[in-house]
Amino acid sequence: ALDRIAYAKGAMERREFEQKAQLISRVSAILMNLRDTLDLEVGGETAENLYALYDFMIEKLNEAHAKNSLQMLDEVTNLLTPIRDAWLQIPETAKQEAFEAQRQKREAV
Structure with a gap:
C-alpha cells in the first residue's frame, strides 16, 4: 500500500491521472481488506480504533x-x-498462529 501511494504521488506529479486513479484504487482495496478482516469481537477497542482509522x-x-x-497522500502515508x-x-510465528486461528474460525462457521 505504501509503495502504491508513492507511485500514485509520482503519477499525480506527472499528470498521469489514469495511472494515479488505478494506484489509489488499489491502495483503497488493500485498506478495505485490512479493515474488513479485523476481528472486532476478539480485538475489542484496538480493532475498533483500527477500523475507524482504515475508514x-x-x-x-x-x-x-x-x-x-x-x-493528503502524505497524510495517509x-x-x-x-x-x-x-x-x-x-x-512470523505469531502471525502464522493468528492466521491459522482465523482460518479455523471461518471454517467453523
Missing part, C-alpha cells in the same frame, strides 16, 4: 484523488507507516 484513510485517499492532493512498522515487529 479515515480510505476517505482521505478518495479526497486526495478528487483534489489531486499530494498532502504518515498514518499507515507506524502500522506497517508495528506489523514488521511481530514474529
Whole structure:
C-alpha cells in the first residue's frame, strides 16, 4: 500500500491521472481488506480504533484523488507507516498462529 501511494504521488506529479486513479484504487482495496478482516469481537477497542482509522484513510485517499492532493497522500502515508512498522515487529510465528486461528474460525462457521 505504501509503495502504491508513492507511485500514485509520482503519477499525480506527472499528470498521469489514469495511472494515479488505478494506484489509489488499489491502495483503497488493500485498506478495505485490512479493515474488513479485523476481528472486532476478539480485538475489542484496538480493532475498533483500527477500523475507524482504515475508514479515515480510505476517505482521505478518495479526497486526495478528487483534489489531486499530494498532502493528503502524505497524510495517509504518515498514518499507515507506524502500522506497517508495528506489523514488521511481530514474529512470523505469531502471525502464522493468528492466521491459522482465523482460518479455523471461518471454517467453523
